[in-house]
């Protein structure tokens with residue numbers, strides 16, 4: 001068996017003059033969650049659709065679940081699942097009926113389809129909701145049902161294209177749990193996301209994509225370290241207090257704090273985030289220095305981009 005469940009070398013996809021994929025490389029280890037992180041328009045969906053045989057690519061090579069994507073697309077299709085940003089489930093049917101319907105689409109036969117539906121409802125924590133109409137489901141429940149539907153035939157490799165975009169934090173957590181359970185069951189997951197935090201929570205490795213090309217491939221910690229990790233941030237009420245605030249922050253920070261005068265903001269990287277926050281808040285209060293805001297900031301996708309490319313995330317709209 002291959003060490004990699006997904007590998008791509010130099011993938012190219014053009015739409016007219018637009019290079020949606022421009023020499024894209026990827027290697028996803030068996031049995032892991034691999035994050036494909038990038039802003040809107042970076043090429044994530046194009047990459048996933050090309051790897052899932054739904055889109056012909058113009059150049060390069062790719063293997064998925066042990067088969068060559070270009071030469072053996074049928075083989076690939078038999079071994080993968082794909083979940084898009086929008087669920088393809090029927091609103092009127094119950095969760096169970098939807099899963100049974102998908103099962104029959106995959107030629108499972110009535111009894112096996114019903115059995116599989118029961119298993120999947122349990123696996124995705126939808127037992128109570130299973131017999132209610134999908135129209136009554138929350139966003140998180142719908143995404144979980146969508147995940148369950150893509151698992152009818154327990155694929156070797158599952159592509160999840162922005163599975164939590166638009167979900168509230170609680171539903172997002174539920175989807176994350178479902179993804180973890182899938183991987184515990186042996187499935188390899190390629191997950192696209194615009195959230196560094198999501199990739200950090202789920203993935204053991206992250207590829208950052210920009211303009212159709214991989215610009216970094218690293219562990220979540222490696223990536224965060226390059227960006228400088230967590231930061232403490234204090235916004236002063238009075239510009240005159242900035243030096244005193246910088247002095248206080250310096251006592252807990254890993255490097256000299258940065259003072260952003262126009263924003264009246266002092267920030268610095270910290271290792272023990274909660275201790276740093278507590279210490280700075282207490283000292284400022286003791287010294288009666290008024291602050292507008294104080295908090296901890298985790299690095300965002302934008303921070304990653306700034307560090308890797310020298311510019312922020314340029315989405316289509318902004319470019």
Ligand SMILES: Nc1ncnc2c1ncn2[C@@H]1O[C@H](COP(=O)(O)OP(=O)(O)O)[C@@H](O)[C@H]1O
Nearest residue numbers: 015018020038039040041042043044045046047
């Ligand atoms: N069918 C298409 N026709 C023309 N351009 C497309 C098409 N699909 C995607 N693109 C362009 O290719 C680039 C990558 O798109 P996409 O893969 O959807 O990015 P992402 O999923 O990361 O947001 C974008 O510039 C997008 O506008």
Ligand SMILES: [Mg+2]
Nearest residue numbers: 044045046161
């Ligand atoms: Mg997309």
